Amino acid sequence: MTWWHRLWRQRQLEEQLDKEVRFHLDQHAADLVARGYDPQDARRQALLALGGSEQVKEECRDARGTRWLEDLAQDLRYAIRTLRQRPGFAAVAIVTLALGIGGTTVMFTVINGVLLRPLHFPGPDRLLTLNEQTKGITDYRWGDLWAYSYPNYLDCKQESRTLDMAAWRYNGGTVSAPGAAEHVDGVEMSSELFPILGLSVARGRTFSPEDDRPGAAPVAIISHGLWQRQYGGSPAAIGRPMVFEGQSYTVIGIAPPGLRLAFDADVFTPIGRNTSAFMLRRDSHPGIDVWARLKPGVTPSEAQTELAVIGRRLAAQYPKTNAGRGFLARPLRQELVVEQVGDDRGKLWLLLGAVSLVLLIACVNVASLLLARAISRQRELAMRVALGASRGRLARQCLTESALLGLAGGLLGVWIATLGSRPFVALWPGGLARAAEVQLDWHVLLFALGVSLLCGLLFGLAPALRAPTRDLEQILRAGVRTLAGSSRRLHSGFVVSEIALAVVLLVSAGLLGQTLLRLSSLNPGIDIRNLLVTRAALAPSILANPARIPSAWQELLDRLRRVPGVQSASMVDTVPMREGNNQIGYWTNAAVPEKHQMPLALSSSVTPDFLNVMGIALREGRFFDDHDRMGSKPVIVIDEVMAQHAFGNQDPIGKHLWIPDMPCIGPKGETFYDCTEPYEVVGVVGHVRYWGLAGDDQARVRDQFYYPFAQVPDHFLPRWSELMSIVVRTRIPPLDLLVSLRREARGAAGDQVLYQVNTMEQLAGKSLAEQRFLLLLFGLFAGLALLLACIGIYGVLAYITSRRVPEIGVRMAFGASARDVVRMVLRQSLVMIIAGVAVGVAAALVAARLLEHQVEGVRSVEPWTFAIMICVLVAAALFASFLPARRASRVDPMRALREE
């Protein structure tokens, strides 16, 4: 029988025990009677011999080994009874804790999902991501790691005995049939990718190696969502054609809902059919992602050793491209969790820290409430000690009570977390990576349980340790209205720490508010009102013929300009404050050094209207016009930051810059990135906050220059056209024009779409979304902390002053006025508040440092932020202390003295 079993059947065991003892006594008595004893005497003798039936039973119960559990059950019953006696106290304590634990659990649920849970593929620990690694050459962002070239991937895959490898690359485009044309994200992948990841399709089949080779019939797998949109979810979609980027594919499979690789994609096509020239190059290639799974029994280090061998062999075979180039395998988790979550990681932990402070305040609050109660229950406890309860037993009982409170709060907190996690993730600015993984699991429940019990222990400890053992007599004899100095110090300690914690949160919130105010007042460098930004995809038939591209864009712009309400329109490849950028190195003379030694600038190819459409200021010289075209001298316009960097105080107009990576016709013809002819600077324009209002000041690359789209050689036009966006300045709110703009853009075949449509105001707003979101949360936490701290101060002061009623009565009897009493109480609370603020300011400075590191645009905290926040806190705290002070001042001296 297990102890659990025994506890369960306690009643039955009791009955049996009683029966057994009774049988013994009856039997013994009967024997004695048989020997001639008087029946009554016999019974007495039997009892004496046994040593008392109750004592025997009690010892038998001890022998059962479930004593502690029975005590626990008793303690629980007792705790519930005492809590129910004061439902107000219990409710305040439980709600306070629930808010704290709930907030912490929400944050932990998110952290658990985003950072801690394993990858969403089966056997996630054996998945690796592969990169090329160079010696000596480093890129500022990725260091010495580079994307694979396709030929290198094929060689590695063929030679590796330790890894099953697969490749994929992003491949977005327009789906124009069977349904309405739409732009989708897509993935070009090798046929091994799904098997390696353990993924499958919901209907149809996955790619076979035969689909994944040059010249194979075009086939595609589509997402559940696209299947619904284009085929209405019809099972007959399998085998039907779909037009993607102007080519007809046969749909062979439909992915299960929610399938994602590194991002959500709608169209999957085999990469082996792609025979573009750039796919076959080992240098200047677009780059592919390579993922791999360790073969059974292989360790990661064995795989790495093998890759090193392959790398050395390829370096010998292709010295021009592969010298100093090796291959590195890292856990796939590194790419999908660490890199995708990126900066959000620090912010998540920061928020967990902030909400933990709220929890701590909640704990301190409940601790002081419990302590106050423990002190008023001192006589009861002393009585129980006098009756034989051990100190440990009393402490255990106090802890049982607080653990019960903690668990009740925790239960409510988990409920808050189930409600709160989803909205929290949905509100995360810019979307949180791995958001789909955020859900309640047993890790979260364990966390909540642990936190609840820890809280219970934390705030139950002080009252438990105060269980009286000495001077029982004195406690029992003394009036209730005595307050030992030690408990007053403990209470003040509680208030001081609550205030200090609240200061930290208030100053953090103030710092974020200050940051947001400063950032919103910054000039973005463009006129963001009435400006629509959209990406546009030309018809695939046009893209296939580069010579037709310039006129097609021209025609598209003209059609858009004719829409009533449109003032002007222009093209640009990279839009400020939106994802995506093009950084290339420049040099001020012909002796161009190695790539990685050049300063970087953001380059944008634009049409001549761009400056007017965006409202960027022209500082010097001119912007482009229709005379800047293919064949005329190559020109660029730089911004004031780049002018300063490149030319200092000299006049930049007429100067030249060497930019080898520009799209141009070099000495060897239309090759990639080999420009030797310099570019003439014809104008200087204002700086644009390209990296967003918050991020631009700290950005690494702030130099900007523009070059005419008309000077991009035909050879590059298909690629450039994939990147192009259109900016439209309107006379009315731009989104009102969206329907007519879309209609005009459609084109002859109805397969030209506008996608990723934003207003510039939205983009500017989004660039502050993170700061705004954090301010909202910190504001919420700070408000909560302030409220809790005030409740705490109120509770403690109310308690302390109520203990001091006799003393106050004496003072008033000796002539103190009501005002004196109020002043006395307020002075007492002010001492605690000031001590708390002093501690809090020191801690707040540390917190401000953390924020500065984690959040873009945060600068050191300004004195007025401190001043305002501390004033708010002191005012609120004094208000909370005023109520008990006033009550104290209304003490009737006679009654107070009589009570003593």
Added chain:
Amino acid sequence: MTIKSDLPQGTLDLLILKVVALGPVHGYAIAQRLQHVSQYVVRVPQGSLYPALHRLENRGLLAADWEETETGREAKFYRLTRQGRAQLEKEAASWERLTKAVGLVLKMSEGGAE
């Protein structure tokens, strides 16, 4: 009148196991038999008999069933489990070793005094 001595620590369990080994038996009978067998030399405290029985039952050395006695009343009959039998053999052996050793020591010191 015989001189009664107290039971050495831990031997009560051994005695109980030995008595129960003879066949299923209820608590009162165990007390009786212990008293008879030890011929009133050893004072078996009846009060500690039942806690000991319950402890042995918890440790899995004894098992118990409710059965009718010859007088028709229901009583709790204890019997030895396999584990209990092993324990009994172990303890009996160690008891014998101990008494033999103690006896030897006692004899030796008598001889030394002569």
